[in-house]
Amino acid sequence: MTELTKEMFERASEEQRNAEKIRRPSIKYWPDVWRRLKQNKLAMVGLTLIILITIMAIIGPMISGYTYYEQDYSNINVKPNSEFWFGTDELGRDLFTRTWYGARYSLLIGILAAAIDFTIGILYGGIAGVSSRRVDSIMMRIAEVIYSIPYLLVVILMSVVFSSQGSGTSLFVIILAMTITDWVPMAILVRGQVLQLKEAEYSLASESLGADQGWILRKHIIPNTLGPILVNVTLTIPRAIFAEATLGFLGLGLQAPKSSLGTLANDGLAGMAVGLTYQIIFPALLISLIMFSFNVLGDGLRDALDPRLRK
């Protein structure tokens, strides 16, 4: 064996030293998702609309100078003009204020319902996913039975039961009715993800390196489930808004003078019958815009989050 002498070594040149360096910034998961989402024009339109509608729902009721409950009998059924931007209803209430006030409730109901579905779904699905096969099987059978009950039928039934005649349905009951069965898809999704990721090779690798269950759950399973869950939440919001609108339309919505987009459309239907089409157009358009925005954003997110579509 030859002896190592100083002459055998030489200083690496600058070029050699940088050969292994990663020059481009590495893109982390979420910035990458955002980058791909930005390329989806339709999804960006949706996102912009959601932001605009949310801002309007917050400030809209304040800028016209009228309140949502103030009745003005000298200005009944006024067509849209410079004074009343969306016109007034049969009680002389300013429809611009009422429409944005209604959007506030519709969005609130959508977001609250999604948040509750999210919480229950993750807990139930997560527990089923990590439980023994027997417990899991029982939990999923229960979920299946609940899920096969038509969603809107339950919502309608619950609102009938928990509100007395003519008094309208309270926000609490509406949310309760909506979340009582609607958490199931989220639970099924989470359970499926947990079961799949538990068996994934990187979980196994982590386990063989000595990680405990909690670590694997925190570091591997939860971050990887977040994408599909986010998509599901984005699609739950329009579903809840739609269900609430239908409820309001069937006369089971919030009590007047409060309004949601559904109850406004219901009131507007009466107006339309006597030729006052403008009373239904604005709430109807707004519901459609909200549904459109959340749906295209959800679709865009799904595409952006799917690593298989990564180019």
Add this chain to the structure above:
Amino acid sequence: MKKYLLKRFVMSIITLWAIVTITFFLMHAIPGNPFAKEGKMPPVVYENLQKKYGLDKPLYQQYLIYLGNLIRGDFGDSMKSRVETVNDMIERGFPVSARLGAQALVFALVFGPALGAMAALYQNKIPDYISMIVAIIGISVPSFVMGTFLIQFVAKNIGFFPIGGWGEFKHTILPSFALGLMPLATMARLMRSSMLEVLNQDYIKTAKSKGLTKFAVIMKHAVRNAILPVVSVLGITISNLLVGSFVIEKIFGIPGLGMFFVKSIGNRDYTLIMGTTVFYALILILMLLLVDITYMLVDPRIRLTEEGH
């Protein structure tokens, strides 16, 4: 396969029982008595009413009687209508609703997958854009908005379409359209994405290289495989149609079961609400069972794995 069918059947029965039970106890959990709105009545009349609807018995007995009646197909009396029983109303309303629902379903099933398939075949060309626009409208415009707009802008301008009512075929066109548009859009979207996936498969290349005509490749190889996801959402589609009919019947003034249901909600006719809910659940569960069986018949993979076990 038999074992699977049996399992599905048992599950359906359990689901139905769960719905009946939940509905029954929910309806009886409502505070106050159902005749409160009828004004003051002599105690004798009140007692007779209680007796007539069996409300004087303990709750569990009422429940057992209700279950027994249901098994015999008796949905009970209406609390508000003195002449018609719930069965009479179902008999009168259901054929109307079923026709409306069936027409909407056929409309969605004929045009939805076709539109989706066209979109996939002409990706990023005009048919694709048309289908995308239809899909977006169908998904974002709720059926009650679509219904009112159809009345306002189509029926009022084109004399051919009546603005409401029921009777002839022309009465059914606009409601079926409004009701069927959302499922049509969903199916078109599903069909498009599954068709795109199928078109990239190797067996399509094989079929093409065998020298089959384009038409044969599309019809025999692509569509038949791509339609499976569409079949799998049929159950939820039927469920949506059923609930959607409440709204559509209200707008167009169609004397279907949905209208009875909405009315029964309005005047708190508890027995009618209960009866129609259970009836809806029954229909829906039957449909879901049917869809499952259909899916099993069209997708040999399910049949084979079930038999393989």
